[in-house]
Amino acid sequence: xxxxRTPSQTVGPYYAxxxxxxxxGDLVPDGIELAGQLLDGRGAPIPDGMVExxxxxxxxxxxxxxxxxxxxxxxxxxxxxxxxxxxxxxxxLRHQRTRIYLRETEDDVLAAIEPERRETLLARPxxxxxxxxxxxxxxxxxxxxxx
Amino acid sequence: MTVDVGxxxxxxxxxxxxxxxxxxxxxxxxxxxRSTRWRAPREPLATLPEELHRLDGPVFGESAIAASxxxxxxxxxxxxxxxRIIVQGRVLDEDGHPVRGALIEVWQANAAGRYRHDVDRxxxxxxxxxxxxxxxxxxxxxxxxxxxxxxxxxxWRNHPNAWRPAHIHFSLFGRGFADxxxxxxxxxxxxxxxxxxxxxxxxxxxxxxxxxARFDLEATEPEWALAFEWDIVLGRSGAATxxxxxx
Numbered sequence: 001x002x003x004x005r006t007p008s009q010t011v012g013p014y015y016a017x018x019x020x021x022x023x024x025g026d027l028v029p030d031g032i033e034l035a036g037q038l039l040d041g042r043g044a045p046i047p048d049g050m051v052e053x054x055x056x057x058x059x060x061x062x063x064x065x066x067x068x069x070x071x072x073x074x075x076x077x078x079x080x081x082x083x084x085x086x087x088x089x090x091x092x093l094r095h096q097r098t099r100i101y102l103r104e105t106e107d108d109v110l111a112a113i114e115p116e117r118r119e120t121l122l123a124r125p126x127x128x129x130x131x132x133x134x135x136x137x138x139x140x141x142x143x144x145x146x147x
Numbered sequence: 148m149t150v151d152v153g154x155x156x157x158x159x160x161x162x163x164x165x166x167x168x169x170x171x172x173x174x175x176x177x178x179x180x181r182s183t184r185w186r187a188p189r190e191p192l193a194t195l196p197e198e199l200h201r202l203d204g205p206v207f208g209e210s211a212i213a214a215s216x217x218x219x220x221x222x223x224x225x226x227x228x229x230x231r232i233i234v235q236g237r238v239l240d241e242d243g244h245p246v247r248g249a250l251i252e253v254w255q256a257n258a259a260g261r262y263r264h265d266v267d268r269x270x271x272x273x274x275x276x277x278x279x280x281x282x283x284x285x286x287x288x289x290x291x292x293x294x295x296x297x298x299x300x301x302x303w304r305n306h307p308n309a310w311r312p313a314h315i316h317f318s319l320f321g322r323g324f325a326d327x328x329x330x331x332x333x334x335x336x337x338x339x340x341x342x343x344x345x346x347x348x349x350x351x352x353x354x355x356x357x358x359x360a361r362f363d364l365e366a367t368e369p370e371w372a373l374a375f376e377w378d379i380v381l382g383r384s385g386a387a388t389x390x391x392x393x394x
Contacts (some may be wrong), residue, residue: 002241003380005171006357007349009331010180012316014262018254018280019318041185048266054205054324086326091182093173093348095329097195108196123167132377136190146192147200147325 006095027060031075033129041137044090045070179344204324219295226276227297229258245289260299312339320379
């Protein structure tokens with residue numbers, strides 16, 4: 001017996017009522033800051049989005065709603081190499097899945113992506129922090145994975 | 148906030164014809180839902196190795212839940228206005244096994260169709276006794292149950308005279324990372340169904356019905372509250388380990 005899966009629907013613009021009642025972006029208390037902007041296909045900030053990240057090795061989870069500049073912010077383990085990430089927003093009928101590489105590395109996932117698009121998955125150092133922007137469409141669009 | 152859909156006006160239909168071949172997949176670039184225009188990815192999706200589809204996800208325990216989280220009518224001094232309802236059902240995987248300990252987060256508009264959110268400018272009254280958010284964990288049989296008031300329909304600016312059918316937002320964490328689901332539950336018989344591009348972005352009519360709760364006379368509490376039943380089916384990414392071997 002296989003039951004049909006329940007379809008996805010958008011989080012809509014008011015998700016913060018249910019999903020961001022408090023800030024849950026610190027995966028670990030003394031982690032390195034990982035911040036970025038969620039941007040649409042015109043490069044405009046997405047102020048009604050949300051990013052969830054999961055360190056599957058250390059089993060640390062966090063989420064951050066976006067601010068009026070599309071900004072999200074986490075504190076992530078200093079020794080983590082890659083985070084699984086989900087992107088939610090008004091206008092996204094289903095969340096999108098990507099990965100955030102916190103340092104340069106090589107693996108099967110990256111090897112399967114065209115070289116010129118791999119860098120969209122790599123966070124870059126910015127001062128003491130790491131910067132990772134998510135572009136939904138257009139030039140430099142972040143690689144999203146079928147899921 | 149206005150709904151900024153870009154320079155190009157969209158002249159096409161708000162709702163596209165049914166397409167049963169899509170099954171439970173929602174069409175993420177559904178043109179009638181205009182916010183998809185600049186947000187839905189346009190590049191082909193990359194593939195992940197199988198093991199990344201089977202990753203475990205975060206587990207939330209009772210500590211994630213507060214006492215009043217399963218009764219949205221008891222979070223303030225007074226009772227909210229509106230029609231009191233019970234919403235209950237089961238969370239299952241595709242094999243029909245219950246998903247135990249799944250965190251469910253719900254949020255909704257009040258009875259007048261207004262969200263307690265700064266961005267919501269619909270000129271309907273806020274209710275000082277209604278926040279509109281709840282949190283639940285499924286029990287050993289995958290069951291959940293909460294009390295709330297029936298949300299109102301409300302206008303949105305997607306297209307001229309656009310109204311959302313009444314709905315409750317649901318967010319679920321299943322067993323596996325890939326089982327994450329955010330969706331909306333609708334109420335049976337809503338006259339707005341044929342006009343709503345968000346619901347109809349699920350183009351398979353049978354899959355669309357899975358988003359509509361069933362009126363459940365058995366579960367009503369006489370002289371107190373009506374009841375609706377809605378089962379939710381997640382993927383089976385966490386089911387690589389047989390259920391019996393899970394504690």
